[in-house]
Amino acid sequence: MQQAFKTRYYLYSLIAGALLVLAFAPFNLFPIAYLAPAFLFYLMIKTNRRAQLVKLGWAFGVGLFGAGASWVFQSMHGFAQAPIVLAGFLTLLFVMGLALQLALFGWIAAHFTKSLLIIRLLLVYPCAWVFVEWIRGWLFTGFPWLLLGHSQVDTWLAGYVPIGGNLLLSLVTAVIAGAIVTILASSNAERFQKVNLPAANYVRVAEPLSHLSRVLGVVLVLSLVAGGWFTSHQAWVEDSGKTLKVSLLQANISQDQKWLPDQRGPSVERYMQMTRDNWQSDLIIWPETAIPGRFNEFTDAVINPMQQEALANKTKLVVGGFHQLPGGQFENSVIVLGDDTQPPDRYAKRHLVPLGEYIPLLQHLRWLERWMNIPYDNLARGSGDGLITIGDFKANVSICYEDVFGEEIIADLPEADFLINVTNDGWFSGSLQPYQHMQIARLRALETGRFLLRATNTGVSGIVDHKGKIISTVPAYEQGVVNGEIRILKGITPYVQYGNSLVVGGISILLLLGFLLARRNKNVL
Numbered sequence: 001m002q003q004a005f006k007t008r009y010y011l012y013s014l015i016a017g018a019l020l021v022l023a024f025a026p027f028n029l030f031p032i033a034y035l036a037p038a039f040l041f042y043l044m045i046k047t048n049r050r051a052q053l054v055k056l057g058w059a060f061g062v063g064l065f066g067a068g069a070s071w072v073f074q075s076m077h078g079f080a081q082a083p084i085v086l087a088g089f090l091t092l093l094f095v096m097g098l099a100l101q102l103a104l105f106g107w108i109a110a111h112f113t114k115s116l117l118i119i120r121l122l123l124v125y126p127c128a129w130v131f132v133e134w135i136r137g138w139l140f141t142g143f144p145w146l147l148l149g150h151s152q153v154d155t156w157l158a159g160y161v162p163i164g165g166n167l168l169l170s171l172v173t174a175v176i177a178g179a180i181v182t183i184l185a186s187s188n189a190e191r192f193q194k195v196n197l198p199a200a201n202y203v204r205v206a207e208p209l210s211h212l213s214r215v216l217g218v219v220l221v222l223s224l225v226a227g228g229w230f231t232s233h234q235a236w237v238e239d240s241g242k243t244l245k246v247s248l249l250q251a252n253i254s255q256d257q258k259w260l261p262d263q264r265g266p267s268v269e270r271y272m273q274m275t276r277d278n279w280q281s282d283l284i285i286w287p288e289t290a291i292p293g294r295f296n297e298f299t300d301a302v303i304n305p306m307q308q309e310a311l312a313n314k315t316k317l318v319v320g321g322f323h324q325l326p327g328g329q330f331e332n333s334v335i336v337l338g339d340d341t342q343p344p345d346r347y348a349k350r351h352l353v354p355l356g357e358y359i360p361l362l363q364h365l366r367w368l369e370r371w372m373n374i375p376y377d378n379l380a381r382g383s384g385d386g387l388i389t390i391g392d393f394k395a396n397v398s399i400c401y402e403d404v405f406g407e408e409i410i411a412d413l414p415e416a417d418f419l420i421n422v423t424n425d426g427w428f429s430g431s432l433q434p435y436q437h438m439q440i441a442r443l444r445a446l447e448t449g450r451f452l453l454r455a456t457n458t459g460v461s462g463i464v465d466h467k468g469k470i471i472s473t474v475p476a477y478e479q480g481v482v483n484g485e486i487r488i489l490k491g492i493t494p495y496v497q498y499g500n501s502l503v504v505g506g507i508s509i510l511l512l513l514g515f516l517l518a519r520r521n522k523n524v525l
Contacts (some may be wrong), residue, residue: 005047010059011246014504016040017063017102020425023151025435030379033151037177042185046118050110057106061099071431078414098136098143100146105132107353115518118213121181122220124514126174127507130167134504137405141354144404148173153442153468156225159232161446161468162493165406167503169443172224182209182217237466237491244393244418246463247278248285248455248482255426259456264292268302270479275306278481279313283390285455288332288399288424291321295335303337310338316390318455320399320422323348323525329380329506332357332399334422336388345389348382349399351408386412393417393488396450400424403441403454406500410448413496417488419444419452426458434460434476436496451486 016039023033040060044053072094076087112120130146137144149169152158160168176438251270255261270288278284291298298321310317316338323333323346323381331348339345348358357379386396386409396409396416403409403421421441425434438460445452446468455461459476463484474480 005049005052009017009043009046009052013040013043013056013059013062017060017065018067019510020064021068021146024146024432025439026432028151028154030151030155033148033173034177034180037129037148037174038180041121041178041181044106044109044125044233045120045181045185048110048113050107053106053110054103055106057109058099058103061102062095064102064146065098068432068436069098071428071433074429074431075427089311101132101136101139104135105129108132112514112518117209117512118182118216119514119517121178122175122217125178125515126171127510129174130171130503130507131511133170134167134500141351142405142424145440147440150439150443153439153446155228156232157228158446158468159228159230159234161443162236162449162495163231163236164498165447165495165500167500170505171503172228176221176224179217180262182213183221185209191233225357232467235316236493237489240417240488240490242393242487242488244390244488245280245282246453246482246484246486247281247283248453248461248463249274249278249287249290250456250459250461250478250480250482251287251290252458252477252479253426253459255424255429258289258292258426265290265301268298272302272306274479274481275317275509276309277313279309279482281315281483283316283318283421284452285318285422285453286320287455287457287461288320288334288422289322290457291319291421293322294324294330295321295333296324302407303335307337307344311340314338318390318397318422320418331380331382333382334388334397334399334420336390339389339391341389347386347388347397347399348380349388349402350382351402351405352379352381353401364383365376371438387415388420395420396448397422398444401437403444404437406444406447406495409444410496410499413450414447414490414492416448416450417490418450418486421452421454422455422456423454429458429477434458438462438470442470447493447495449496450489453486455482 016036019032020036022029043056047053070091073087073091105128109125112124115124133147147166147170149166152169152173157169157172248403249271250513253267258267268291271286275284290301295303306317313384316336318334318336320334322330324330333346333348335344335346337344386398387394388397394415394417396412396419398421399422425437428434441452441454442464445464445466449466451466452464462470462473463482463486465471466489472482472484474482
């Protein structure tokens, strides 16, 4: 007899969502990425009511984003100087809004209550989960953070990334979660079944998982793990035989000191001295806004001297700061010093951070200035591609969280010989965010088959190889230089060629197929 759905299941779902954070950096307990969604799936098979399924998904999302992404509170309260109540309220809205996307997952699942349990666990729930992750990657400019696949970058399953990107990795992880339920769950589940009664078309019936279903779950898990091991040993790109000696500067200047007028000069002098200690490298990279102001403010003190020294040492120097446009707006940019190009090759950030680098309807929000710092104007959005010239090579450049958007990065492939990301995660010092950000960035190296050079102000800086492995780094919140050598790789991965289209198209077809099967209510297993 089917047990009644308990209200406490919502609390269980919230706790499971919060525990999922432990699967991501810096904890890296990757098996939780299978177990936490599996527990949610298990709770979902206990009901066929749409409202309950939506609430279960939403509660899971509140736990996940409340525990894993509430670091936005720190930037609003600590640096935007919003009162603690206002910052807490805005953070709550942020978390609740993100959680609605997991509510959408529950809403999609509610359309498949007539499907066999095995279909829901191994097809519907995993596909719906990834479909919602894809939506989160572009809706309202996108926030592809804490995607399920991020947690698997150090496992064999990461071998799927060059084929279908992070979404394919999330799909494989979610399928394993569903398979775990098929293996371990009891018969305490139900579905709708069509009957010939004058008063009703469908009734709820108990649906035990068959022995065949459990065997299928075991086989599926073993097959997916074996497939990940096999694909992780495939050579998608080839070595050109060329190398580059690099140095990434991490000056560890705290965010509360960086923009103080009396600290701007000493901050830049620290970077200049660290650079002078590493002229033996072919390429030196400063982090995002290492120059705390406009480039033209530092022309005589920094830009011209560094240009001359870089030319004399035959070293290329990538420097982050703000470029002022003729109309007065600013672009978050990097410039390349060390060649004769005038003006220097420059990249301006294209994917701006909502509520950070631009605020929608800014002119109507001036009244908030009595409680928090409101910028005078939005930053300007850069145009063009993300390629800059580094001597004989081309590099794809991303600034800050641009590196979380895989399809934007691959737009510059195969021309890009390697990837550069410059970041200032000092806004979130002491939180989970810098470690989560580095974990996400590593997926871009895997997807593109290119080395990644990641220079940050306070950490985590590092050199990442084309397999997503960190081959050189320095501890976060310490001053240091990441030195190493990268190989220039050629060729493209399947993900570079097809992007997310294979996975999104595939799961859309599977969901449609599952919906049609549910409507026909066929007992196929």
